[in-house]
Amino acid sequence: MASLVASLLSLFKPFNVFCGVGAYAFWKIFHALYLSPLRNVPGSFWMRISKLPMFIADVRGTERDFMLRNYERYGSVFVMEPRKVAVCDPDDCAMILGSHAFAKDQKYANVDFIEPNVFLTRDPELNKQRRRQIGPVLSAKNLKKMEDTILDAGPRQLVAKWGQVADQGKICYYYDFMLMTFDIIGSLGFGHAQRSLTTGDRRIAHWVKRSFMLLFLQAIAPIAKSWPFKRVLAKSLYADANKLIELGSRAIEQRRELLLKEADANNKPADILQAFIDAEDPESRIQMTKSQVVTETIIGLLAGSDTSSNTLAWTVHLLLMHPQHLERATKEVRAVFARDHTITYEEAQESLPFLEACMFESLRLRPVTSNLPRCIPRGGVVLQGHFIPDGHSCSVSIVAANMSSRVWAHPYKYLPERFLNNNIRKKRVLTFSTGVRVCPGRHLALMEILTTLANILNAFDLKLPEDSLFGPERVDKQTGLPVLMPYSYAITCAPRFPDRDCNVVISKRKD
Template sequence: MPSLLASVPTSSLFWWATPKNLTAGLVAYLSYEIIYALYFSPLRNVPGSFWARISKIRTLISDIKGDEPEYIIANQEKYGSVFMLEPYKVAICDPSDCRLVLSTHAFRKDRQYGNIEFLEPNMFLTVDPELNKQRRRQIGPALGMASLRRMEPKILAAGVVTLVDKWGALADAAENGEAKGQLLLRLLDDDMHRPVLTSDDRRIVRWVNRAFTLMFMEAILPFLKHSPFNRILRPLYQDASDFITFGNAAIKQRKQELEQIDEAHSDEKPADILQSLIDAEDPESKVRMTSGQVTSENIITLMAGTDTTSNTLSWGIHLLLLHPKYHRRAVEEVRSQFTPDHVITFDEAKARLPYLEACVYETLRLRPVSGNLPRIIPRGGVVIQGYFIPEGYSCSVCLAGANMNPDTWKRPHVFYPGRFVDCDYNKHQVLTFSAGVRVCPGRNLAMVEIMTTLANVLNRFDLRLPEDSLFKPDIRDQHGLPIIMPRNNAVTSAPMFPDRDCNVVISRRK
């Protein structure tokens, strides 16, 4: 029987959709949202801007503009350490509150992480605490210091040694020994993760960047995963598929190579992350990962560890160059401890370069490359700074906010490495690697790479900003502080104009 509706002309179905009625409907809807947000929402007493209370627009603008840290810091200065971010989401910036939320799996990662489907479930993206715990038991030891010490010769050879060779050759080839202009700190992007990659293949850097874009799109706009919209993302899916195929092939090749090594010579196995992932075993259940799972973890490790580490290095060198007194002190410390051609290892740097380590912590604090960590409020709700936040609502652990919290840090906007000299307490307050049950498992690897790169670069090269740099020690803001190059917060917080602002002049040490 034909539907009754089918016989009604479409125009008469929408008789009510006149401009006047549509406007009235919109006004009624907005009035409801505003009245609810201001007078009835359980979050109505949490401080925050009007716009944050009634819509997600301001956070969307931040996502697009990439000014999330600035937005969070400005809000914290205005409203305090807890404030509205979106109608059902609050921002948390007090380090103790952040630690509380991060300390337990009860605050699950936001559903957005679960929207990402182009990779098999993995330690980073899963919102399932049990899977996360298992993966951390399996993979954790591979990224622990004992394992990294075995890998360190490879890390150094593929990372900083390649870098200083490259920079040395450029300096030697340059007139008057100074290599200028096109030297970007971003050169580090391609150099940092060869410990995991065994080739110079630059496709991997491209795949990592493209996978990030895809991850971002799937998380924020999940409908794009489905037909017909998925056509828009087809090139990204193709890259993701190539990345996965490459990862699977690497495992296959490694397994074939291992077949050549018999049990008696198992210590001849390559000491690298790929091997650690293949060998990883959950000590409780004795479960190991399938090849697909290893690939997924390998890819997510590359994604989580590449830009974060190289951008931190870029920020570190930039901040030192803007603060010549601290730069000089770090250089003097390194050069007083090591001869010019010595390759400084992590243990050496850690034991003998406390000031350099302080500079690294201050960089991590002032320019955290990681952004907000969204979590779901668990059953029963939670009280934070006296405000009750009901279950099912969200909170965002704001690392940039916590690292600038005025109750925790004196003069938080000032780059002052001295606050970390002989002060382990302050080191623990820096939340850039997160904390608690889902703390970054790659933080040791990141510190090995950052410390050894900075130590060896400062030991071998004199660095300075080019004459035409827009950012110099004497170009200051209204508070008298050197202006730091702008950042762009897409997935990690990176220099916004690297081609313009990341240039350095390099010469061999005098």
């Protein structure tokens, strides 16, 4: 036995290790350049042989630049990892997202601190059933019934808060939007008014952030599910996620008690919690269990708060960088609505086409979502003339597809006018994805974003602080376009230095 160990150890002499590593590297390169089915697909040498370039971009949070740079260099399909291609052509993206055959990547299913749910499942049948249950709850028609709750937790709360600090210097809009979107989904999903924006109580926001981190960690590193992580290394993450789950469970109990006390069973609260409890799959007549309702509510919070608040933050930033559009949007709002009026979604959609166009242009130019990873189905697929066999995967690049010059003239310019009276163009923005797993929360997000923008422009004049690092006059030497604040990707594309870059001076509307 001892001699066996000794001879094994002797293999690890520096020379042998060097030869082993060299042979492995040679094989990787030889395979990538001459044998891989992706060898004729455009892409850089390093991306062909290693996942490292993409990994570095992920870790640095520079995914957007990475995708756009390679898209500009290599075109609509390129190798982004040894067994993965990036898909950037809008039609290819729509084809892939249009079918359950391109299943979500295994990473989604690695997450197991919550039950299988509409977002993370790779099982088309579960996804379809859940979408039949929750889809109608989040439809534009049904959200109308919840609009008062949305406006109370959202724009009304924000306008009231800003009203108290207006004309007193600059404020950071990033955190206010973040807390406001938590409050909206929290109020709808947990059944009682969340007011973290006003009270400053960030506990739920903190638990949501921590659950997000846990989700991300489990997705990319399944080892995070092992005992040492659960009990020691990531113990506090698990504890915070559990607090959120407990909050959801308590909300259901409280709702049951409330309904038992209520004499009139038809007078149920109009919110997501109640609608999820009552939701029924019209095909199987199956309703969700208590823990499924909790899980789907939490998924809504995770998927819907940062995405909406960051879109709002980018839109305000883009408007401040383009004062002509800010002025036009402000005038449009004030030409129609009195100062103290709370503008509803329907009113905004009817009367504020330019502001709505600004929102869609922000969604296109600064999508908060980026790569949607999918598996290539059996039989493979042909993309831009390249055959990609099964066993490989692809990533739909929303960032690149939204910049396709085939679809968008001057793609890097902020041109809201392109969406005026053009509903077809709005559908070509891929930020909410498209097809079978299109974002079911998009109507809620659009309602939150548009009503918030309309109501703040109606109540306040917005101006860049004097000491702002960014402004309309600071333009890129090559493109002549305003330089935008830096971003960072941690699942969603967020301003990198919100305390420094997301400030605005607000004053109350005079006229």
